[in-house]
Amino acid sequence: MSIQLFDFHGGICPPEHKADSNAEPIRAAPIPQQLVIPLSQRQGSAARVIVRLGQAVRTGETIAEPVDELGVAVHASSSGVITAIDHRVTLTGEVAECIIIDTDGIDRWHAMTPHPTWREYSPIQLIDLIQSAGIVGMGGAGFPTAHKLSASHIDTLIINGAECEPYITADDLTMRERAERVLLGAEILQQITAARRVLIAIEDNKAEAIEQISSALVARGEQYQLATVPTRYPSGGEKQLIQLLTGEQVPQGGLPADIGVICHNIGTCAAIADAIATGVPLISRITTFTGGAISQRGNLEVRIGTPLSHLLNWTGFDQDQCHKLLAGGSIMGKLIIDGDAPVTKTTHCILAATHTELPDPAPASPCIRCGLCAEACPAKLLPQQLYWYSRSRQFEPLAKYGLTDCIECGVCTYVCPSSIPLVDYFVTAKTEIKTKQDEQQRAEHARERFESRQARLARDANEKEAARAARKAQATANPEQSRFADQLDPVQAAIERAKTKKKQLLMAQPETPDPSVTRLELTSQLEVMSQRLSDAKLNNADQKILTALEASIALIQSQLSDDRIDESKPSDLAESKHINPAGDI
Ligand code: SF4
Ligand code: SF4
Numbered sequence: 001m002s003i004q005l006f007d008f009h010g011g012i013c014p015p016e017h018k019a020d021s022n023a024e025p026i027r028a029a030p031i032p033q034q035l036v037i038p039l040s041q042r043q044g045s046a047a048r049v050i051v052r053l054g055q056a057v058r059t060g061e062t063i064a065e066p067v068d069e070l071g072v073a074v075h076a077s078s079s080g081v082i083t084a085i086d087h088r089v090t091l092t093g094e095v096a097e098c099i100i101i102d103t104d105g106i107d108r109w110h111a112m113t114p115h116p117t118w119r120e121y122s123p124i125q126l127i128d129l130i131q132s133a134g135i136v137g138m139g140g141a142g143f144p145t146a147h148k149l150s151a152s153h154i155d156t157l158i159i160n161g162a163e164c165e166p167y168i169t170a171d172d173l174t175m176r177e178r179a180e181r182v183l184l185g186a187e188i189l190q191q192i193t194a195a196r197r198v199l200i201a202i203e204d205n206k207a208e209a210i211e212q213i214s215s216a217l218v219a220r221g222e223q224y225q226l227a228t229v230p231t232r233y234p235s236g237g238e239k240q241l242i243q244l245l246t247g248e249q250v251p252q253g254g255l256p257a258d259i260g261v262i263c264h265n266i267g268t269c270a271a272i273a274d275a276i277a278t279g280v281p282l283i284s285r286i287t288t289f290t291g292g293a294i295s296q297r298g299n300l301e302v303r304i305g306t307p308l309s310h311l312l313n314w315t316g317f318d319q320d321q322c323h324k325l326l327a328g329g330s331i332m333g334k335l336i337i338d339g340d341a342p343v344t345k346t347t348h349c350i351l352a353a354t355h356t357e358l359p360d361p362a363p364a365s366p367c368i369r370c371g372l373c374a375e376a377c378p379a380k381l382l383p384q385q386l387y388w389y390s391r392s393r394q395f396e397p398l399a400k401y402g403l404t405d406c407i408e409c410g411v412c413t414y415v416c417p418s419s420i421p422l423v424d425y426f427v428t429a430k431t432e433i434k435t436k437q438d439e440q441q442r443a444e445h446a447r448e449r450f451e452s453r454q455a456r457l458a459r460d461a462n463e464k465e466a467a468r469a470a471r472k473a474q475a476t477a478n479p480e481q482s483r484f485a486d487q488l489d490p491v492q493a494a495i496e497r498a499k500t501k502k503k504q505l506l507m508a509q510p511e512t513p514d515p516s517v518t519r520l521e522l523t524s525q526l527e528v529m530s531q532r533l534s535d536a537k538l539n540n541a542d543q544k545i546l547t548a549l550e551a552s553i554a555l556i557q558s559q560l561s562d563d564r565i566d567e568s569k570p571s572d573l574a575e576s577k578h579i580n581p582a583g584d585i
Contacts, residue, residue: 003199003227006247008240010376011232012411014166014331016205017357021290022169024298026177030314031078031103035305036088036342037063038096042142044070046097055082058110060281063099066131072144073134076101077283077303079108091308091327091347093337101305112279123149123192126276133275134282134345139171139236139265140328142346145272148264149192151257157195158245159186161202161209161266162229162236165329168349170286171266173299175202175209178270179216185269186224188276193262198224199245205231233331234409238263240378252405267348287347289315292354293322305342308350312339323355330358331410362419373412373422379405383412383422390425395433403429500539519560526556 040046047064057063057076064074080103088098118126131146139160159182163171175182183200190198200217202210210228217224229235229244239250241263248259256263267286274280283304290297295316302311326333328349336350373383381402389397403426412422533549 003225003245004247005227005229006244008235008243008378009380010378010411011234011240012376012414013232014414016231017167017290017330018169018172018205020167021288021297021299022172026173026286026299026301029300029302029306029311031105031107031303032306032310033103033105034083034307035077035080035101035103035303036098036307037074037077037101037305038088038090038098038342038344039064039074040096041072041136041144041344042140042346044072044136044142044144044147047071047074049085049099051082051099053082053085056080057082057101058108060112060283061110062132062281069131069147069150070144071131072136072146073132073281074099075134075281075283076110077305078103079106080104089338089341090344091336091338091341092334098305098342114279115276118188118276119191121191123194126188126192129276130272132281133271135268135271135275136282136345137265138267138271138285138345138348140332140346140348142344145264145268148262149189151193151255151262153260154193154195154257154262155197155260156246156262157186157190157193157198158241158261158263159189159198159200159266159269160236160238160241160263161200161206161213162241163206163266164203164231164233164236165331165349166233167290167329167351168288169290170288170299170348172206172209174266174270174286175206176212179209179212181270181273182213182266183216183220183224183269184273184277185264185271187220188272189262189264189269190223195262196223199227200224201227201229201241201245203231203235204228234378234407234411237378237407237409239407252402282345285343285345285347287311287343288349289352290349291322291352292357293318293325293352294350302343302347304345307340307342308336309340311343311350312352317352321354322352324351324353324358326351326353326358331414332408361421364420365418367418367420370417372415372417376411376415378409378411379407381406383426386429387420387422387425390429393429393432395429395436398429398433403433406430522556522560526553526560529553529556 039049045066045068048067049064051057051063056079058079059076061076062073063076063082066072078101080101082099083102084100086098086100087095090096115121115129121129127146127149130149131144135145137143137145137148161171161175161182163169186198186200189195200213202213204210210226214226217226227245229241234240235244238256242256242259242261243249246259246261248261250256250261251258271282271285275282284301285304286299287302288299289311294312295318297315300311300315325336325339326349327336327347328334328351330351330353333349333351367384367387369384371384374381377383379402385401386398386403386406389395389401390403406423406426408423408427410423413420413424416422529549529552533546533553536545536549
């Protein structure tokens with residue numbers, strides 16, 4: 001049963017250049033001597049390193065763990081030894097922390113755990129496995145798949161195999177050669193989302209992929225449908241594809257899940273199938289190597305972290321022929337800054353274009369208000385207005401004109417007769433706005449922290465003042481009992497009371513009568529104890545202490561009154577009686 005298609009606004013039909021790279025089967029690229037594996041993906045948080053320098057690791061072993069739900073695990077793409085954990089430049093010039101592995105050439109695998117009974121797993125269990133397998137959106141966005149799957153109330157799951165940008169054929173080859181895996185991934189996603197229907201969307205320029213997916217779909221129920229969409233750039237844009245297949249528009253500033261739809265890329269589905277069915281995490285991806293400056297054009301299965309220079313050497317790259325080296329296709333591709341930087345989980349295409357393929361654009365001239373950009377914009381924006389406000393850095397009108405809805409597809413730049421690099425202005429403006437928002441957020445947090453501290457200090461001061469006032473009131477009502485109440489705070493007063501009591505106890509400690517004591521010594525002890533009793537009374541000592549001291553004095557006095565005590569002989573009584581520190585006899 002074919003599904004009804006709708007339309008989206010604008011779009012273009014540039015030369016496809018798909019045949020340049022889709023004639024040969026996928027080849028496995030050789031493993032390099034050194035892998036440079038980034039800890040962060042294009043989006044989400046960086047993973048935390050769990051290996052140490054010098055540690056030997058095996059292929060597929062976890063080397064960094066996610067720190068939150070926006071992160072994913074990172075794995076060793078081949079076996080070897082960790083030789084550095086360092087910051088390195090990425091293909092497009094950003095700096096990212098990376099784990100560097102000197103490979104051993106053996107590619108010794110870590111033990112994998114397949115999950116053949118995954119149909120009995122809960123959505124949470126499956127999402128956890130996807131996060132642990134390090135899976136991110138492989139269509140280029142790099143958004144953590146597990147996090148995207150946390151959306152609820154999904155009616156339609158779209159598997160995006162449109163691959164609309166010129167030159168890129170990685171998804172095409174994946175569908176041709178791995179259709180079963182793609183659909184297994186789709187089934188896992190369906191189980192997680194409980195989507196009522198699953199639509200696999202493929203542009204009509206991929207006949208072989210359509211055939212393979214159709215055959216694999218026969219074994220699935222009616223819930224799974226193939227949607228062949230017209231070849232028009234950017235039909236593979238998430239919002240455009242949703243509109244094509246459902247006729248619904250994602251609300252401005254909203255997400256597909258807001259209208260009950262979720263989209264996942266073909267490559268992501270295959271990676272999910274590998275992770276769940278065989279336990280193999282995301283350690284490699286299919287990348288298209290194309291353009292006139294590459295002689296061995298085609299699709300390679302590349303280990304994540306392989307330096308691009310290693311792959312270019314292997315594919316017959318001709319530096320002299322290369323006019324532009326891009327990560328991505330001819331419209332959205334980003335200029336590669338460092339050819340030694342590694343391939344990442346989102347590198348779906350390397351385009352080494354000759355001057356003929358991608359000539360330099362003519363110098364920009366003033367806008368002639370032809371309106372072609374607005375006609376072609378698939379997001380129904382007014383690029384000429386956005387251009388005006390981006391140039392003059394007026395951020396408020398930019399928000400009003402929907403800059404955040406710009407998908408950076410480059411269609412406006414492509415059609416502009418004045419050769420204005422419109423999309424470059426929009427990307428720069430978005431970055432500036434984001435930086436400004438981040439700064440505002442940081443300032444807001446700092447202000448909140450300051451205000452909360454001030455409030456806490458004021459509260460403490462008020463409480464202290466209230467306690468002081470209460471003590472004062474008590475002192476007025478009962479001056480004797482609260483003699484010191486207005487001078488010390490409760491804690492200090494308790495400490496002082498404890499100190500006084502300890503002192504009094506020490507004072508009350510009687511000396512044990514010594515059997516060898518003489519009358520002279522007993523007299524001396526009596527004097528000491530009498531003095532202590534007098535001091536204790538002066539200090540308002542506890543009655544128990546006074547009693548103990550009095551008992552000690554009475555004992556000494558009774559010893560002294562005993563006629564048998566010689567001036568030089570020990571006291572018999574002192575031999576048989578002892579006074580303990582508490583004064584009990
Ligand atoms: S296409 Fe170019 S020249 Fe025409 S309105 Fe847009 S910005 Fe101006
Ligand atoms: S880059 Fe943005 S403004 Fe230009 S056509 Fe695409 S969505 Fe529209």
